[in-house]
Amino acid sequence: MLTYTADEMMTVAAARSLRNGMTCFVGIGRPSEAANLARATHAPDLVLIYESGTIGAKPGQVPLSIGDGILAETADSVVSVPEIFNYWLQPGRIDVGFLGAAQLDRYGNINTTVIGRSYAEPSVRLPGAGGAPEIAAACREVVVVVRQSRRTFVERVDFVTSVGFGDGAGSRGRLGLTGGGPRLVITDLGLLRPDPESSELVLVGSYPGVSVRQVQEKTGWDLVVSPDLAEVPPPTKAELTALRELLSTAPGSARQTGAPTPRPVAEGVP
Amino acid sequence: MAEIVTLAEAISATVHDGDTVAMEGFTHLIPHSAGHEVIRQGRRDLTLVRMTPDIIYDQLIGAGCARKLVFSWAGNPGVGSLHRFRDAVEHSWPQPLELEEHSHAGMANRFAAGAAGLPFAILRGYRGTSLADNTAGVADIVCPFTGETLTAVSALRPDVSVIHAQRADRRGNVQYWGITGVQKEAVLAASRSVVTVEEIVDSLEPRPGAIVLPAWTVGYVAVVPGGAHPSYALGYSARDNDFYLAWDEISRDRDRFTAWLDRHVYEPAVTGREGVAAC
Numbered sequence: 001m002l003t004y005t006a007d008e009m010m011t012v013a014a015a016r017s018l019r020n021g022m023t024c025f026v027g028i029g030r031p032s033e034a035a036n037l038a039r040a041t042h043a044p045d046l047v048l049i050y051e052s053g054t055i056g057a058k059p060g061q062v063p064l065s066i067g068d069g070i071l072a073e074t075a076d077s078v079v080s081v082p083e084i085f086n087y088w089l090q091p092g093r094i095d096v097g098f099l100g101a102a103q104l105d106r107y108g109n110i111n112t113t114v115i116g117r118s119y120a121e122p123s124v125r126l127p128g129a130g131g132a133p134e135i136a137a138a139c140r141e142v143v144v145v146v147r148q149s150r151r152t153f154v155e156r157v158d159f160v161t162s163v164g165f166g167d168g169a170g171s172r173g174r175l176g177l178t179g180g181g182p183r184l185v186i187t188d189l190g191l192l193r194p195d196p197e198s199s200e201l202v203l204v205g206s207y208p209g210v211s212v213r214q215v216q217e218k219t220g221w222d223l224v225v226s227p228d229l230a231e232v233p234p235p236t237k238a239e240l241t242a243l244r245e246l247l248s249t250a251p252g253s254a255r256q257t258g259a260p261t262p263r264p265v266a267e268g269v270p
Numbered sequence: 271m272a273e274i275v276t277l278a279e280a281i282s283a284t285v286h287d288g289d290t291v292a293m294e295g296f297t298h299l300i301p302h303s304a305g306h307e308v309i310r311q312g313r314r315d316l317t318l319v320r321m322t323p324d325i326i327y328d329q330l331i332g333a334g335c336a337r338k339l340v341f342s343w344a345g346n347p348g349v350g351s352l353h354r355f356r357d358a359v360e361h362s363w364p365q366p367l368e369l370e371e372h373s374h375a376g377m378a379n380r381f382a383a384g385a386a387g388l389p390f391a392i393l394r395g396y397r398g399t400s401l402a403d404n405t406a407g408v409a410d411i412v413c414p415f416t417g418e419t420l421t422a423v424s425a426l427r428p429d430v431s432v433i434h435a436q437r438a439d440r441r442g443n444v445q446y447w448g449i450t451g452v453q454k455e456a457v458l459a460a461s462r463s464v465v466t467v468e469e470i471v472d473s474l475e476p477r478p479g480a481i482v483l484p485a486w487t488v489g490y491v492a493v494v495p496g497g498a499h500p501s502y503a504l505g506y507s508a509r510d511n512d513f514y515l516a517w518d519e520i521s522r523d524r525d526r527f528t529a530w531l532d533r534h535v536y537e538p539a540v541t542g543r544e545g546v547a548a549c
């Protein structure tokens with residue numbers, strides 16, 4: 001019997017969401033780990049695009065930052081930062097944006113800016129937007145990878161850094177956002193997708209050993225369970241081996257030594 | 271025409287109290303040594319502009335050089351928070367820090383508009399976000415041809431832009447490659463500029479994909495080998511990821527940060543050890 005952590009289940013599930021040959025705009029942290037896992041397993045031709053302007057990067061290990069030298073050295077093309085946003089992201093050329101979040105709400109809106117009611121006097125100051133608002137706006141679809149708790153999964157985000165489905169169905173169209181928005185939210189407890197009618201995130205995938213009730217208890221809104229709820233297969237031996245190998249070579253990967261992982265607020269934010 | 275001078279001369283000639291200063295370099299080629307020189311020269315009330323403030327501005331903010339920060343992502347990449355930045359925003363230490371906050375796409379376009387001599391840039395961005403409500407210099411604009419509503423962002427025109435490059439020649443032509451970020455736009459948008467380089471060569475060997483800033487677009491060039499540390503210069507040095515991880519601890523505590531600053535920024539001016547920034 002394989003043993004694995006909830007974080008490993010999350011990263012493996014995130015990797016599986018990427019299809020071979022896709023173009024993927026990658027945020028740093030867990031999204032980058034998952035994208036590199038996908039490339040090391042079932043999706044060798046996944047095209048990794050980092051906001052540092054590296055297109056088609058093929059790092060042999062998970063980079064610590066979006067601008068590590070290995071990304072430029074292995075890329076098909078390296079372009080300037082204005083160009084990566086204007087010519088590559090903005091026109092909708094990129095299949096999937098892979099993002100993290102500090103807070104996420106029932107309509108998939110993301111906050112990575114401030115916690116607290118007041119922008120001017122926040123209780124926690126987070127890193128801010130980075131490339132995420134335009135990634136969330138323009139990619140054909142968005143996948144969010146985030147640990148789930150009542151603190152992160154809230155009824156309404158304190159600050160909309162990146163728009164998911166705004167106020168609900170029809171919001172993206174009214175705002176003129178060209179991409180499709182969140183297709184999938186992958187957490188350490190399960191998988192959520194937007195309801196096709198309401199655009200509200202509903203539980204569509206449960207992990208082995210995690211009950212629906214546990215997921216609902218860690219959600220800050222009344223989480224609806226899809227009638228098509230399916231159990232997600234656990235990580236395979238091949239997936240776990242590849243993931244652990246990738247992380248063992250990652251710079252500063254405290255997780256591998258069993259140390260606690262601080263990396264709280266910046267994770268996954270590009 | 272570029273003048274080749276010492277780092278101290280270049281900063282003293284260009285960076286004054288109250289200036290708007292952009293130190294650019296997107297993870298790669300971050301002009302850390304120049305940042306240290308600004309701290310040593312005791313500049314105050316600066317408006318610091320940079321897409322990713324990173325460790326370089328964490329140090330300037332903690333050292334009390336900054337009045338305002340114009341930025342799009344203020345974290346320690348891959349590690350976590352910028353603690354000096356957070357301390358300034360959350361507790362006004364060592365002084366309050368005014369924020370002007372954008373997205374990366376917005377900042378990149380603002381630099382590009384500055385370089386192009388235009389008052390603003392146009393993009394599809396910010397729509398539906400809370401950023402637009404909290405940031406001056408972001409407005410809707412209607413396309414005169416299609417009627418589509420787009421977003422305008424005001425141009426950035428720094429008083430001074432500071433970058434680090436791999437090399438320059440003796441006339442001051444500057445060459446850099448790898449991840450080239452938004453440095454060309456930052457230099458062309460600014461009134462004055464400083465470029466620190468790994469080395470000065472007799473003549474620049476042409477390099478596919480490299481950017482060359484002709485000497486007549488550059489103010490001052492200073493030779494500072496390792497001047498990007500703990501960032502890196504492709505072909506010359508590797509990113510010191512261990513330092514980025516160590517910074518999380520160094521910067522978390524005000525006293526420890528101040529002691530680090532004394533030892534690695536203020537004292538080297540006397541002993542000439544600048545560039546050896548260990549933890």
